[in-house]
Amino acid sequence: MLLQAVLLLLLRCLASTLGQYELCKSLVSTDEGSVWEHYACQPKAASMKDYMRIKVDPPGITCGNPPERFCTLENPYLCSDECDASNPDLAHPPQLMQDRERHGLITYWQTVTWRRHPEPLLANITLSWNKSLELTDDLQITFEYGRPTIMVLDKSMDHGRSWQPYQFYADDCLDAFNMPPKKVRDLSPANITRVICTEQYSRWVGSKNEKNVKFEVRARFAVFAGPRLQNMDGLYTRMESMKGLRDFFTFTNLRLRLLRPALGGTYVQRDNLLKYFYAISNIDVPARCKCNLHASQCLLIDGNLQCQCEHNTTGQDCQRCKKGFKAKSWKAGSYLPAPNGTPNTCTYLPGRSRRLHCECYGHSNRCSYIDYLNIVTCVSCKHNTRGQNCQHCRLGYFRNASAELDDESVCIECNCNQMGSVHDRCNGTGFCQCKDGATGAKCDDCVSGYFWKQGCYPNVCDEEMLLCQNGGTCYQNQKCICPPEFKGVLCQQSRCEAGKDCNGAPTPRRSAAALLLCTLLAHLLATLTPH
Ligand SMILES: *[C@@H]1O[C@H](CO)[C@@H](O)[C@H](O)[C@H]1NC(C)=O
Ligand SMILES: *[C@@H]1O[C@H](CO)[C@@H](O)[C@H](O)[C@H]1NC(C)=O
Ligand SMILES: *[C@@H]1O[C@H](CO)[C@@H](O)[C@H](O)[C@H]1NC(C)=O
Ligand SMILES: *[C@@H]1O[C@H](CO)[C@@H](O)[C@H](O)[C@H]1NC(C)=O
Ligand SMILES: *[C@@H]1O[C@H](CO)[C@@H](O)[C@H](O)[C@H]1NC(C)=O
Ligand SMILES: *[C@@H]1O[C@H](CO)[C@@H](O)[C@H](O)[C@H]1NC(C)=O
Ligand SMILES: [Ca+2]
Secondary structure, rough: OOHEEEEEEEEEEOOOOOOOOOOOOEEEEEEOEEEEOOOOEOOOOEHHHHHHHHEEEEOEEEEOOOOOEEEOOOOOOOOOOOEOOOOOOOOOOOHHHHOOOOOOOOEEEEEOOOOOOOOOOOOOEEEEEEEEEEEEOEEEEEOOOOOOOEEEEEEEEEOOOOOOEEEEEEEEHHHHOOEOOOOOOHHHHHHHHOEEEEEEOOOOOOOOOEEEEEOOOOOHHHHOOOOOOOHHHHHHHHHHOOHHHHHHHHHEEEEEEEOOOOOOOOOOOOHHHOOOOOOOEEOEEEEEOOOOEEOOOEEOOOOOOOOOOOOEEOOOOOEEEOOOOOOOOOOOOOOOOOOOEOOOOOOOOOOOOOOOOOOOOOOOEEEEEEEEOOOOEEEOOOOOOOOOOOOOOOOOOEEEOOOOOOOOOOEEEEOOOOOOOEEEEEEOOEEEEEEEEEEOOOOEEEEOOOOEOOOOOOOOOOOOOOOOOOOOEEEOOEEEEEEOOOOOOOOOOOOOOHHHHHHHHHHHHHHHHHHHHHHHHHHHHHHHHOO
């Protein structure tokens, strides 16, 4: 008990220090002992650049193959820098956009220079996670040697099948995109999810002064949560009620379309195209796994982020109910009511069972879940019952019509006659299946024309059609008992029929006996007669 109390305190304590929605469940004590309480929960925000896959287009856009020289915008005649893909110290591959920089050494991906001007210098950077994520703070891209003058940030929510613009960036929004320039702080709660074009991150201020391009998440959150995000409940309440707000921060892929590099002024200097290119040293993606408020953990498994789903949900984003837990349709967890939200747990199918004490009509107290059939079934039904709910009679038994389903004598043995029936099973009213000639509910009788002798056999003789002939008598329909002169099943055959033996051998034998009898009689007569 003490241990449990300490554990409880620890969990409560953790819950209060972890922040909001970071626990899916905790053990609470009630009158009936300790039980788990379930809450809406979400994983912690993380630096998702560690998990992103980067693809740059077109092929050959990365500098260094062949090696080339480049200059800087501030001093276009200082062109001592070199990009060489075959030299690790001078190479600028894409992974340098996501590395962890040490000792203040800035590492960056760099493109070829704009040597084909006036053909535009275009590059795409596609970032993929193979997982739905939700932005939790500003997305930030750090450009070395100046920020692009025209750029689009796109997002996909379906693993790159479809894309939509997320934000437009240009030093002149009207000119580049025919959109009026906006800032996030111009947005009201009603149009916070509007896609805007901003000039804030594209104007030339010197390449060292301002390197970052942002997609503002904090400023958008602040519209609901206050300037220092002190009222996150306000934001979470809006997330529940405002259609599209949660989706606005959700993505599986991001794409940067770089459409024109930094120019360092108004015009492109055609005589020094070696100073125009793109270089990115870092892309910060603060986000959390989208688990629909059904998981507090998101782990890297076989190279992919996966929610560790609770509440009997499953799927990469906990977006489905587990098999066997589809009583209600799936629902995302809810942030409301604060502070713990509603888990919207998936539950067992009703009717088939009620949790683990399932319906067995008193013939079993044990159930098990059969995964591949997706059913809960009673185990070891007693009283000769069977079935998912012990609602049927075992083979060889039938339903007692005058007993309730939960009666111990609900099933009556069929008692089929072993000799007369095909097998020992009977139908719902106790009738057995009889062999030819057998009849009766239990098949222990014979139909007429049959006689019983360890089963029913066709009559050999009777008093109607199968009469014994020549004075024979019918014995229990089984055989005719014939007089000595006759034989055959119905005594139909005379023993003399063959002819010659009849007046031969048998007659002298009979005469001898008669002669003997006569002799004896004659003797008797002689002794009795007075002389
Ligand atoms: C960048 O992506 C867009 C959209 O898919 C495509 O139209 C464009 O051709 C791509 N640009 C490059 C340089 O690959
Ligand atoms: C994406 O993630 C899912 C689930 O984690 C996995 O089955 C699939 O193979 C992954 N796809 C790629 C391309 O990694
Ligand atoms: C958003 O709404 C505010 C006030 O309703 C309006 O002033 C602003 O122009 C709107 N912004 C956009 C981008 O439509
Ligand atoms: C999910 O189902 C199991 C039974 O398989 C149950 O023990 C558990 O408590 C359920 N989880 C929730 C959150 O209801
Ligand atoms: C059928 O059920 C009734 C009611 O429980 C019981 O009295 C009767 O004995 C049962 N019949 C048989 C053959 O078991
Ligand atoms: C069982 O078989 C008997 C005889 O064939 C029939 O009369 C009776 O209706 C059957 N009962 C059921 C429930 O099928
Ligand atoms: Ca870097």
